[in-house]
Structures are given as C-alpha cells and as structure tokens.
Amino acid sequence: MNYSTPRLAERVAHYTQEIILPNILNWEKNRTADRSFLTAAADFGLLGLETPLDKGGLGGSFLDKVAMAREMSQASMAVTFALINSQNIAARLSGSPVSRHAEEIAPLLRSGKLVGCTALTEPSAGSDFAAIQTSATKTAGGWILNGEKAWITNAAHADIIMLYAQTDPEKGWRGIASFLIDARNPGFKRGDCHDILGGHSIGAGGFSLTDYFAPDEDRLAAPGDAFKYAMTSINGARTYVAAMCAGMLRNALDQAITYGKERTSFGQPLLQHQGLKWTLADLATERECLDLLTAKAAHHIHTGADAVLSAAYAKKYAGEITVPGVTACIQAMGANGLKADTLLGHHLACAKIAAYTDGSTEMMKERIAAFF
Ligand SMILES: Cc1cc2nc3c(=O)[nH]c(=O)nc-3n(C[C@H](O)[C@H](O)[C@H](O)COP(=O)(O)OP(=O)(O)OC[C@H]3O[C@@H](n4cnc5c(N)ncnc54)[C@H](O)[C@@H]3O)c2cc1C
Structure with missing residues (x-):
C-alpha cells in the first residue's frame, strides 16, 4: 500500500523515528498514556491527515491512513490507534455544517491542543452495540445525557468525544443518536485508565455523564442515522x-x-x-x-x-x-x-x-x- 505523496511517507517515517521509537519503552514502563505524542503528531501535520487541504489539513485519502497505520504500527500500534482516533474526529468535524465545530474545534484537534475519541462501548455493552444504555433525553434547545462509557481509546485525556446514546430504548438501534461531548463542560467526569497488560499509550478508560447538556447543534447524527x-x-x-x-x-x-x-x-x-x-x-x-x-x-x-x-x-x-x-x-x-x-x-x-x-x-x- 503506497502513500499518495512521498512527502506524506516522509512525515510518517520521521514521526515514527523521532517521536515513537525513542519514547515508547518509557511510556510502556510508566504504564501511562503520554499526551505528548499527540501534540507532537500535530507538528508533523498527522492530526490533519484526512482533513482537506483547503480546510488546513494534509488532504490525505483513506488509503494514506491505511498505509500510515501499517508503517507506524511497526513501532507501536497503541500510539498509532490513539493518533488515528483523534484525527478521525478532527476530519469529521472539519466537514461539519456547524461553524463552531468546523472553525473552532477542528483546528484545535488538528493542532493537538484538544484530543478526540469515539465512544460506543459501555461497562455492560460491547459487542452488542445496540444494547447501550447511555440515555439522551430531549429538552428545550438540546439534550440531557446520562450514562457511563468504558474501554474508550484516548479516554485518558480526550476533550472532544463523538458519543453514541439511546434516545428511545423501545426503538433499539433506531433510537441511537450521536453527540459531540466536550469534556470541559459540567456533567462530564473522567474515570481512571483501565490497567491493562500493555499498550498503555492507547489511553483506554471510561467516563460518566450526569445531566450533561448538549445543545441541539451538538447532535451529530439523528436517531437511526447514527447507528x-x-x-x-x-x-x-x-x-x-x-x-x-x-x-x-x-x-x-x-x-x-x-x-x-x-x-x-x-x-x-x-x-x-x-x-x-x-x-x-x-x-x-x-x-x-x-x-x-x-x-x-x-x-x-x-x-x-x-x-x-x-x-x-x-x-x-x-x-x-x-x-x-x-x-x-x-x-x-x-x-x-x-x-x-x-x-x-x-x-x-x-x-x-x-x-x-x-x-x-x-x-x-x-x-x-x-x-x-
Ligand atoms: C484497548 C481497547 C481500546 C478500545 N477502544 C474503544 C473505543 O475507542 N471506542 C469504543 O467504543 N470501544 C472501544 N473498545 C471496546 C471494544 O470495541 C470492545 O472491547 C469490543 O466491542 C468487544 O466488547 P467487550 O469487550 O464488551 O466484549 P463482550 O461483548 O463482553 O464479549 C466477550 C466475548 O464474547 C464474545 N462474544 C460476544 N457476543 C458473541 C456472540 N454473539 N457469539 C460469539 N461470541 C460472542 C466476544 O467476541 C468476546 O470474545 C476498546 C477495547 C479495547 C480492549
């Protein structure tokens, strides 16, 4: 699998040689997710991999992402997965019709100042995604969310979360919608990272939402469409x-x-x-x-x-x-x-x-x- 431009191959190679390889053993020894590798990825432009050129990204394709995944994981799959998860949110929000998402949050994700993640899994629902219990209830001007997520990559330090929640349990998967959650807002509580056997850079952990208010514009996909x-x-x-x-x-x-x-x-x-x-x-x-x-x-x-x-x-x-x-x-x-x-x-x-x-x-x- 080849990159669309040699320049992209160079960026990935330099990041791997200069950031991952000199540090990965220490990160593993410390058993912690070190946010610095995400900040450093921004210096190489990698957090904007799939964001279009005219929106400030590298304009890479899905094939570029696959090539990067393969090459970088020779040094650390955990780092690669965490990095890609954050860039996925940056790319998604850069195409949002909501200007706050596209023009304020996405650039901060690309710069590494904010970290992104995607949250489906819960303590009692993994493989059976349609069984999630985090609830989203409609209220004036937005939604009130309550529930708990577990096993989320980058949960150690994520600021911006694409989160899936149930709006109507009777509808099963058709009731599931997705929301942008900002971890800096009231109602968000981060848990400890899960203590796992290795691959600590992935930063897997959980968090809870208690009467978290998401304005209407932060509902990313409607019930059913989100699933x-x-x-x-x-x-x-x-x-x-x-x-x-x-x-x-x-x-x-x-x-x-x-x-x-x-x-x-x-x-x-x-x-x-x-x-x-x-x-x-x-x-x-x-x-x-x-x-x-x-x-x-x-x-x-x-x-x-x-x-x-x-x-x-x-x-x-x-x-x-x-x-x-x-x-x-x-x-x-x-x-x-x-x-x-x-x-x-x-x-x-x-x-x-x-x-x-x-x-x-x-x-x-x-x-x-x-x-x-
Ligand atoms: C390090 C790490 C990072 C992760 N990052 C994320 C993330 O960023 N976001 C996110 O949402 N989730 C994330 N996950 C969660 C991951 O998606 C789940 O672990 C996965 O979906 C499996 O769910 P589970 O662990 O709850 O296992 P369970 O669903 O409890 O299943 C337990 C076992 O039973 C098997 N099983 C279940 N149902 C069946 C069946 N019908 N037939 C046969 N076997 C079955 C499973 O294959 C598994 O082996 C992460 C997990 C890990 C370990």
Missing part, C-alpha cells in the same frame, strides 16, 4: 486495524529473520535449521495474505464499494494470526525475544488489543456468516 453511520465507518476502522496487525507482523518477522541469520546453533545459522526456516516461511505467507485482504478492503472503502464483507475478512484474519505470529517470532529469538527493547512484547499486547477493537474476532465471524 448506520457507525456501522459504515467501522468497516474503515476494521481495515486499518488489520493494517496495524500487518505492520506488527512485519516488524516481528524482520527481527526474527535477522536474528536467525546472525545467531548460530549446532554449527550453522539458526535460519538454516528447517524447523525454524519453515515456521518463518509460513508466517511470511500469512503476512502476505493479510496484506492482500487488507488492500482489498481498503480499495472497497476508497472507491465507495460495500466493504462489510472484505473488512470483516481482513479483521478476522488479522485477529487470528497476529498473536500466534508475534509469539512465533519471540520463540525464534530465544530468550532475547523477551527483551523489552525488541518491542515484541509490546506488539503481543497490542495484537491482543487489536482482536477486540472495532469488533472482536467472533463478531467478524458473525458478519461473514451473515452473507451465507
């Missing part, structure tokens, strides 16, 4: 998460191959032993398949074709091969594969995260089987 919007945009997310998995696998495999060429056992390089060579050859083939599935889904999204099935294939396959693939690379490097500075442990935690975000592997099987 459909979420179901369409999630195909894009599944595709770039699959690309992130391909990036992690590439990095893990490159390291295992280099190690196998340099390290000897029983009088020859490790890689000359058939058992290891074949394991890595199988893995290289799987990585190639993942790249192809991802490219197909990305092409569908880029051209406006229906991507439900192709995105589900890519995400399901990524969810199944990445954890065992990274584990095999750790094994191929012996004890050295366990060292933190290989980033293989970080990739392993992130590969596990990727098997949940934007729909679990089991939910991908459900999607695929719905076409039978």
